[in-house]
Amino acid sequence: MNKQNIIEKLSLVKHIEGGYFKETYRSDLTVNTDREGGERKLLTSIYYLLTDDHPINHFHKNESDVIHYFHIGSPITYLIVDPQGKLSKFKLGFDVAKGHTPQLLVPKDCWKAAILEEGEFGLLGESVAPGFEYQDMEIAKPDSFKASFPNLWDELSPYIKQ
Template sequence: MPLAAAALRLIARLGLEPHPEGGFYRETYRSEERIQRGIPPVERAAATAIYYLLADDAYSAWHRIQSDELWHFHAGDSLNVHVLEADGTVRTHRLGHTAHDAMTVYQAVVPAGRWFAAERVPGEHGYALVGCTVAPGFEFSEFELADGGALLAKYSAHGDLIQRLLPKPSVP
């Protein structure tokens, strides 16, 4: 299915590239300040930021990172960010234009180490553009896509949601 024209314009204008979890992204900021993290200590940027775009039926597959991630709504349709909480529940943050939809927020936090996924709420635009700020800064070495079987076994009460947003198989 071809992407919406507005999504294609944003991908080109913002210089977005495909992201391994789904959708498109571009890093826009990497702090020059460095911090030490973990044992043994590893040096990381203090913070990073990206643009992230989901268009049409694309979604951000279940994944986790080892830093807090703050999501910011920018434009387009609303976006649901589903977080699997430590107690086994699911918390869904709906990012969107709060002035037009009282059920949305402009920002939401996904705590470090939590499994999460995101999907666009169908709407008139055909895309959702958000920003994500990660502190300490994002590193792909700390990015983990979910193993579907393990996630379904641990969070079986949410099987339909988990199944719908599992990582797509890699094409060899």
């Protein structure tokens, strides 16, 4: 199996954050929130693919918790910056002997980026609760990210969408 097979078989399309995706589930159940619009689906889920020609999921943050599940391919490195500016790094993959984790929670309001550092592709799944809505996601802007995290800028600027 190669990246093109996966893109075609799973009907993936390009995502604005980078990589490819397809929504696979949107709950019929809803939950009331304090966000604009108030009501959100209880849970959503997607496939997400990074490839050697689209290896970066650029920094963004969500107003919901997101759980990432590794499926197949090469491991994916996650960079997470919490609201206080603490940077954490995780490797999503199956080789737990090398420190990989097959599942990763990214709490709401944390900035995150994902990078395929080697290999042709890495396929994962994501579940979002309350469910994902584009209005609840913010893509990092270079000037404000640099102002908020000046000590991290040199290391993280390659993963900010320009």
